[in-house]
Amino acid sequence: MTELLQLALPPDLLSQIDMATLKLEPDSYLDDSGGRHYADLAATVEIRNVEFSLYILFEHKSYPDSFAHLQILNYMVQTWLRDSREAKSSRAGLPLRPVLPILFYHGPEREIPERFSEAMFSPELSSEILRYQPDFAVSVFNLSTLPDDSIAGPLDLQAALFAMKYARRDFSLLLRELNRLAQSGGVLLIHNPRFKLIELYLLHAAGLTQDELKQKIEQEVTDPVLQEDFMSTAQMLKMEGRQEGRQEGRQEGRLEEIRKVARNLEGTMSLEEIARVVELPVEELCSLLEDQAD
Template sequence: MDMHNPHDRLFKTTWSDRNSARNFFQHYLPPDLLKLIDLDTLQLCTESFIEEDLQEYRCDLLYKTTIDGRPGYLYFLFEHKSHADPDVALQLLGYMRAIWHLYRKQEAGGARAPLPVIVPLVLYHGRNAWTCGDDLLSRFEQPATCLLRHIPNFQFVLIDLSRYSDAEIQGEALLRASLLLFKYVFTPEYRDRLPGIFALLKSLVESTTGMQYIETIIRYVLSTLEDAGGTGTLKKVVEESLSKDKGDMVMTIAETLYKEGLERGIQQGIQQGIQQGIQQGIHQGLVNAIELGLEIKFGAQASYLFASIRQLTDVDRLKAIREAIRIGASLKDIEEMIIAHQA
């Protein structure tokens, strides 16, 4: 797993667990759909349908199940781009076509086999609320009524975490903790929410398998918490949330992970840039931090952005770019932030 993309790891760890996935669908599928789906038949498939150039800010999981008494699929897409993508429905259509093609290859009957129903779901946790609609028709500009019969359309189930209160985020401990982390990771209150989120994990600490999930969550927090300062901040959070003996167990995991160099590249790059900034000025330090972070995360392919970055004079904009690199933004996202400032 690419640790430069911590969102993917937490998503796949949580929703690859059959109990967590089932629990999620029970709480977040519309009731009329839920009564048609037999979650007892839920099976995780190994296939992924995301194009290589979109893997930096999108991942997916496919579940085979029974829908209305017939074979069907739940296709779960996780959008962790910093802003809503208006082309998600169009891309979902391509993924659904690929699933149908795979089904016909694997099932008896081939091209004569009836197509299974696919229910697409999108989990989104960007900085701003989703405003791009939840169907394919919304991508067309007010077509005449007589044209509608010629336009393919479908609706996906949208779970926009910004629209859920904490009380509305339901499910068992691992599921709720993951959803709350995703909800707050891009917000200024992320650090303040961590004690309450870790408090949900008390039941997981008691089991061996639960500790595996705890490790994934610790990795996520260490990867996304600004100025983590090693495990110091996390230690305080754990002490506030768990009993001391269980807290010590969790901290042992956290310290081991940190010593292994979790997020070593980006964090050290940013810190080097900040230290240079003390000597050379805040502006130059931020530029150095960004260039180091980009080089470590993306390698030589990011070098084309360096000239544009050096021309930026807005310190707040540079800080926003530095933050975007730290929390796992894609190279395309960074480029868009620079272009938006220059426009």
């Protein structure tokens, strides 16, 4: 997460954060409807000896949506309500803990407003009306418009960012970039557990048949170790069940695929991480696994 913040935050703000105080929060703050379109990550961190809530909202819809800012506002309000209850019970009083919101976007290419008012209200509203509406700035990390040569950091982070940027938009380009990273990092990258997560994500998100995956991997991946690893992972996912045009039994086949992937990953990562790989809310993933157990 530290490397991601170094890419996402402006330098003047980043220089004020004490990364040694960074602590991830175990809970998700998304409601049932938001969980279908977003993933969120919460943490606390100190800035100049003041504790902040740090909230990252990952938006990965396949179509443009401006309500991410509203989801962020919801998190901020829920955080402050919780803090106020704790303050009342302990008689600690104010002030509330500040919240630093970050919107991480990697959907279709588009510009994203930084201010809540610009994203949520009509530009025709007068300043006299807008002054009575809530407003705040969101630190936007727009991966869709970020130049490829600006993607930096550890190789597994670069691989993750390229996967999120191109898994649905340009799978061939993605494979070439991962091949380049693999040639730089060798087996240390390919056998990294985080890289296995990236493989699972991109092969699942690509929406290609088994034959299409095999063809693209053979065309674009020249590193023999990476090619073999991709082939074995693609086989495990049984992506042929995702062929376009398959009708009867298609949904159940996809759910069965997700169950198998989740079972293979159990014990190596948390349910929250698995849910992000298969792009399901944690509640739905748990329900799938429980149905199988029954």
